[in-house]
Amino acid sequence: MLKQLLRTKPIVEHSNSGLKKCLSAFDLALLGIGCAIGTGIFVLTGIAAATQSGPAVVLSFVFAGIASAFAALSYAELASSIGGSGSAYGYSYVAFGEFIAWLMGWILLLEYGVGAAAVANGWAGYFINTLANFNIFLPAALTKAPMLGGIINLPAFAIIWLLIVLLIIGVKESARFNNIIVIIKLSTIAIFIALAAAHLNSANWHPFMPFGWFSTLENGKTVGVLAGASLVFFAYFGFDAVSTAAEEAKNPQRDLPIGLLASLIFCTVIYIIVSALLTGIVPYTMLNVPSPVAFALSEIGYTWSSTLVSTGVIAGLITVLLVLLYGLTRILFAMSRDGLISPIFSEVNPDRQTPTKVILMCGMVVSSIAGFIPLGELAETVNIGTLASFIMVCVGVIVLRIRQPDLKRPFKNPWNPLIPVLGILSCGALISFLPNTTWIRFLVWIIIGIVVYFAYSMRKSKLHQS
Numbered sequence: 001m002l003k004q005l006l007r008t009k010p011i012v013e014h015s016n017s018g019l020k021k022c023l024s025a026f027d028l029a030l031l032g033i034g035c036a037i038g039t040g041i042f043v044l045t046g047i048a049a050a051t052q053s054g055p056a057v058v059l060s061f062v063f064a065g066i067a068s069a070f071a072a073l074s075y076a077e078l079a080s081s082i083g084g085s086g087s088a089y090g091y092s093y094v095a096f097g098e099f100i101a102w103l104m105g106w107i108l109l110l111e112y113g114v115g116a117a118a119v120a121n122g123w124a125g126y127f128i129n130t131l132a133n134f135n136i137f138l139p140a141a142l143t144k145a146p147m148l149g150g151i152i153n154l155p156a157f158a159i160i161w162l163l164i165v166l167l168i169i170g171v172k173e174s175a176r177f178n179n180i181i182v183i184i185k186l187s188t189i190a191i192f193i194a195l196a197a198a199h200l201n202s203a204n205w206h207p208f209m210p211f212g213w214f215s216t217l218e219n220g221k222t223v224g225v226l227a228g229a230s231l232v233f234f235a236y237f238g239f240d241a242v243s244t245a246a247e248e249a250k251n252p253q254r255d256l257p258i259g260l261l262a263s264l265i266f267c268t269v270i271y272i273i274v275s276a277l278l279t280g281i282v283p284y285t286m287l288n289v290p291s292p293v294a295f296a297l298s299e300i301g302y303t304w305s306s307t308l309v310s311t312g313v314i315a316g317l318i319t320v321l322l323v324l325l326y327g328l329t330r331i332l333f334a335m336s337r338d339g340l341i342s343p344i345f346s347e348v349n350p351d352r353q354t355p356t357k358v359i360l361m362c363g364m365v366v367s368s369i370a371g372f373i374p375l376g377e378l379a380e381t382v383n384i385g386t387l388a389s390f391i392m393v394c395v396g397v398i399v400l401r402i403r404q405p406d407l408k409r410p411f412k413n414p415w416n417p418l419i420p421v422l423g424i425l426s427c428g429a430l431i432s433f434l435p436n437t438t439w440i441r442f443l444v445w446i447i448i449g450i451v452v453y454f455a456y457s458m459r460k461s462k463l464h465q466s
Contacts, residue, residue, distance in 0.1 A: 004098070004458065004464065005097060005098060005099035005458075006096075006097035006098070006099070007097055007098050007463050007464075008093065008094055008095070008096070008097050008098075009093040009094055009098070009101075009338065009463060010094075011081075011082055011083075011094055011407070019085075019171070019247045019248050019348060019353055019354070019355070020170065020171060020172065020248060020353035020354075021247070021248055021249065021250055022171060022172040022175075022248060022250065023171065023172070023175055023245055023248050023249045023250060023255070024249075024250055024255060025251075025254070025255035025258040025259055025262075027175045027179065027259075028242050028245060028249060028255055028256065028258070028259025028260075028263075029242075029258065029259045029262040029263045029266070030175075030178060030179045030182050030263075031175065031178060031241065031242050031245060031259065031263070031323055031326075032239040032241065032242045032259055032260065032262070032263025032264065032267070032323075033182055033186075033263045033266055033267060034178045034181070034182045034319030034320065034322065034323050035239060035241050035319065035320050035323035035324065035327075036235065036236055036239045036263060036264070036267040037182075037185065037186075037189075037235075037267055037270060037316060037320075038119065038313075038316040038317050038319070038320035041189065041235070041270065041271060041274055041293075041312075041316070042291065042292075042293045042294075042309050042312060042313050042316070044231070044232055044235055045057065045061075045232075045271065045274055045275040045278050045292065045293070046278055046287035046288070046289070046292020046293065046295070046296070047287065047288055047292060048060060048228045048231050048232050048275075049275065049278065049279050049284040049287050049292075050284055050285060050286070050287040050288035050292070051223070051288055052211065052223050052224065052225075052227055052228035052231055053209075053211060053223075053224065053225050053227075053228035054207065054208065054209060054210040054211055054279070054284045055204070055205040055206075055207075055208050055209075055276075055279040055280075055284055056208055056209040056210075056211075056225050056228075057228055057232070057275045057279065057284075058272055058275050058276050058279075059209075059225045059229075060225050060226075060228035060229040060231070060232050061229075061232055061235070061268065061271045061272050061275055062268075062272065063225065063226065063229040063426075064229045064230075064232050064233045064235070064236060064430070065236065065264070065268035065271070065272075066426060067229075067233070067390075067423065067426035067427050067429075067430055068233075068236040068239065068264055068268075068390070069261075069264060069265075069268075070394065070419055070420070070422045070423030070426055070427075071240075071390035071391075071393060071394060071423045071427060072239065072240075072260050072261055072264045073261070073413050073419050073420075073423070074390075074393045074394045074396070074397045074413065074419065074420050074423055075087075075240055075243050075260050075393055076256065076257035076260050076261060076411045076413075077257075077397055077409055077411050077412060077413050078091040078243075078393060078396060078397060078400070079242075079243045079246055079252070079256040079257065079260065079411075080252070080253045080254075080256055080257055080409065080410040080411040081253075081400075081407055081408060081409045081410065081411075082094055083246040083247070083252050083253075083256075084246055084247065084334055085244050085245075085246060085247050085248075085330035085331065085333055085334040086105065086244070086330075086331055086334030086335065087108060087240060087241075087243045087244045087327070087330075087331060087389075088104045088107075088108060088240070088243075088389040088390075088392055088393050088396075089101055089104045089105035089108055089331055089334060089335060090334055091392075091393055091396045092104040092392055092396060093338070094396075094400065095395075095396035095399045095400050095403070096392075096395075096396070096399065098340075098458075098461060098463060099453065100392070102340055102449065102453045102457055103446065103449055103450075103453075104388075104389060104392055105331060105334075105335050105340065106445070106446070106449035106452070106453075107385045107388055107389055107445075107446075107449075108327075108331050108385070108389060109328070109331065109332070110381060110382070110385045110445050111382055111385035111386055111389065112241075112324050112325075112327050112328035112331065113328055113362075113365065113366055113369070114369075114381060114382055115324050115382045116160070116321055116324040116325055116328060116366050116370075117156075117366050117369040117370040117373075118382065119317055119320050119321045119324060120156040120157075120159055120160050120321055120366070120367075120370040121153065121156050121370055122317055123155070123156065123159055123313075123314065123317035123318065123321060124143070124153055124155035124156035124159070124370075126310055126313045126314050126317070127155050127159075127314060128143055128155060129310065130307075130310045130314065133307065133310070138154070138155070142154040143155065145371070145372050145373055145374045146372060147373070147374050148374050152371045152372060153370060153371045153372075154371070156367075156370040156371055157367045157368075157370060157371030159318070159321065160321070160325070160363060160366055160367040160370055161363055161367055163318070163321055163322045163325055164325065164359055164360070164362070164363035164367075166322070167322075167325060167326060167329065167354065167359050168349075168352060168354055168356055168359050168360070169352065169354075170352055170353065170354060171245075171248050171326075171353075171354060174322060174326065177322070178319050178322055178323065181315050181316075181318055181319045181322075182319055184311075184315045185312050185315040185316040185319070188308060188309075188311055188312030188315065188316075189270060189274065189312065191308060192274065192277075192293060192297070192308070192309075192312075193273060193274070193277060195297060195300075195302060196277035196278065196280070196281050196296070196297070196300075197277060199281050199300040200277065200280045200281060201280060201281065202280065204279060204280050204281065204282065204283050204284070205279060205280060209225065210284075211223040211224045211225070211227075211228075212224045212225070213225050213226055214226040214227055222433060226429070226433065227433050229430060229433075230383070230430040230431075230433035230434060232271075233383060233386070233387070233430055235267070235271055236264070236267065236268075236386075239260065239263050239264050239267065240260075240327075240386075240389065240390070240393075241323045241324065241326065241327035242256065242259045242260050242263060243256060243260065244326070244327040244330040244331060245259075245326075245330070247330075253410035253411070254410065256411075257410075257411040274293075278292065278293060278296055281296050281299070281300055282295075282296045282299050282300070286299070291309055293305070293309050294308075294309040294310075297309075325359075325362060325363075325366065328362050328366070329355060329358050329359045329362050330355075332345050332358045332361075332362065333345060333346050333355045333358050334346075336358065338461065338462055338463075339457075339460045339461045339462035339463075339464075339465065340453075340457040340460065340461055341456075341457070344357050345357055345358035345361060346358070381438055381441045381442055381445070383434060383438070384431060384434055384438050384439065384442045385442065387427045387428075387430055387431040387434075388431070388442075390423065390427045391423070391424050391427045391428060391431075393423075394419075394420035394421070394423035394424045394427070395420070395424060397413060397416070397417070397419075397420040398416075398417045398420050398421070401416055401417065
């Protein structure tokens with residue numbers, strides 16, 4: 001039994017997977033930017049400053065960015081040497097064996113699936129509010145899940161299917177759409193930076209660190225720069241989706257590391273600039289509002305700012321959702337090809353060169369969750385899943401350096417094992433700050449995954465049948 005659980009998969013080049021190799025390093029970088037820069041930059045920066053870190057939220061983003069950078073370097077090494085569409089799932093299969101790989105795949109399904117449904121709900125909220133600004137009102141029954149008194153959250157349901165159609169048409173077309181929308185939302189951010197820089201008041205940065213590095217309030221809530229880092233880490237969620245594009249990259253050994261690291265560096269710089277300017281134009285204590293960027297701009301005289309922010313958020317969340325759906329389909333594609341889920345999900349449409357069946361299945365499941373189930377705080381579980389996958393990728397680098405020292409590594413981490421060890425420690429520190437309820441939900445999901453593995457996947461695995 002133990003031998004079955006620990007059986008590892010050999011590294012296989014999927015040159016004939018049927019997927020179209022058409023993505024450049026530039027496409028991959030914008031894929032990462034498209035997923036990492038979303039509502040967080042317009043909402044999370046202000047709320048984290050007001051409730052966790054004060055103006056030192058800049059340092060929170062720095063620490064979260066450093067933790068992500070260690071993980072990104074580890075991802076880059078494994079992506080260039082192992083490849084495949086499975087991201088941390090595929091790397092774990094080679095490094096740790098089938099059972100750990102299944103758990104990582106199961107965690108990634110939570111990360112991408114629940115994340116996509118949560119983003120669709122967030123997008124729907126901003127879309128409905130924007131329509132209201134133009135005196136266009138949707139019936140309440142079409143904007144809420146049944147448990148909230150409605151029939152369906154139609155905007156959330158519909159946006160998922162629009163993007164599903166785009167993914168079916170082709171990955172290159174999806175990448176072009178992503179690139180255009182990323183340019184629109186970056187233009188929106190550039191306008192905010194220009195407006196805010198002209199009204200900067202350095203007095204708002206004092207005190208710079210009102211909550212300290214880390215402290216616990218009387219109600220048990222943790223605050224401070226480090227606690228804030230665990231909150232703003234959500235801003236970096238999804239950059240690892242770049243690694244799921246390995247089999248559709250023109251030159252994956254070269255382009256994947258570039259795409260991963262370029263998108264992470266760019267997004268970190270943007271978050272630092274925006275958070276510094278935001279806390280510099282109004283006191284941080286005023287930013288605990290649903291739309292802190294729009295509020296701050298209105299405070300300095302730009303009353304039309306809500307339209308600007310709504311445009312940025314709507315555009316931003318579309319690309320986040322597109323990349324999450326893309327990553328989800330490719331992870332399921334990889335798991336299906338290994339026999340751990342139904343083989344029909346690894347079939348590729350020969351005309352479109354896309355895995356049409358798995359894309360449609362993801363559309364049905366995610367749109368149903370977004371349209372009919374109120375997610376509430378369940379979306380917080382996405383953070384713990386992301387951190388867990390980052391940790392396992394860092395461990396995987398160390399394990400493979402020992403087990404396969406002669407493995408060809410086009411991108412190789414310097415100072416091994418320092419970089420992956422720092423990734424494990426930093427991501428482990430962030431995961432420790434997450435609330436107990438998040439841990440409970442995560443463990444329940446893991447238990448369900450273990451049951452599915454022993455009931456189906458272990459027997460159907462291609463390694464088991466070979």
